[in-house]
Amino acid sequence: MTWFDRCIVFCGVGFGSGLSPKAPGTFGSAFALLFTPLWLYLGFNLSVFAITIMSVIGIYICGHTAKVIDVHDDGRIVWDEFAGQSITLLPLLYVQQLNWLWVIVGFIFFxxxxxxxxxxxxxxDQKVSGGLGIMLDDIIAGLWAALCIFILHFYILT
Known part of the structure; x- marks a missing residue:
């Protein structure tokens, strides 16, 4: 494996968070919560931009990681969880109501x-292949979770 491949795979496995022997996706999603202070600092608009870039770059990162380890959408690949979990928090960033209780609720929904x-x-998950397929199901899961947060927070609790 080349140095470049090692760097991409390190990103693809979520800086090591996806290497957990049990529930690597859950560990990757939990690790993604460490981005929360960054999203707070950036605010809603810049976070949307950064998460979009994270997702586009993630198509390459996930696709290349899968090619290097020779397994499509291997559970250890968790860069897609980073993007999906971050998307989940966007409604809370929009209204600047991000607290750890809502972060945990978002984590559970995602x-x-x-x-x-x-x-x-x-x-x-079944029909789209390559890096796009690896990323797309988690992006959609993040959008569904964000919609649940939006509905719960804005229509039920207010």
């Missing part, structure tokens, strides 16, 4: 959708 994979998450 993990439920990422594991359960209702339509169209299941479609993306």
């Amino acid at each position: 993990r439920i959708f990422d594991i359960w994979k209702p339509f169209p998450i299941s479609w993306a």
Whole structure:
């Protein structure tokens, strides 16, 4: 493996967070919560921009990591969880109501959708290949979780 491949794989496995022997996706999602202070600092608009860049770059990172380790959407690849978990928090950033209770609720919603994979998450997981396929199901799971946060926070609790 070249130095470049090692760097990309290190990113793909979430800086090591995806190497957990049990539940690597959950560990990767939990590690992604460490980005929360950055999203708070950047604010909503810059966070949307940064998460979009993270997702676009993630297509390459996940695809290349899968190619190097020779397994499509291996559980150890968690860069996609970074993007999906970050998307989940966007409604809270929008209204600047981000507290750790809501972060945990967002984490739970994201993990439920990422594991359960209702339509169209299941479609993306099964039908889209390569780095885009690895990223797309988690991006959709993040959007579904964000929608749940939005509904719960803005329509039920207010």
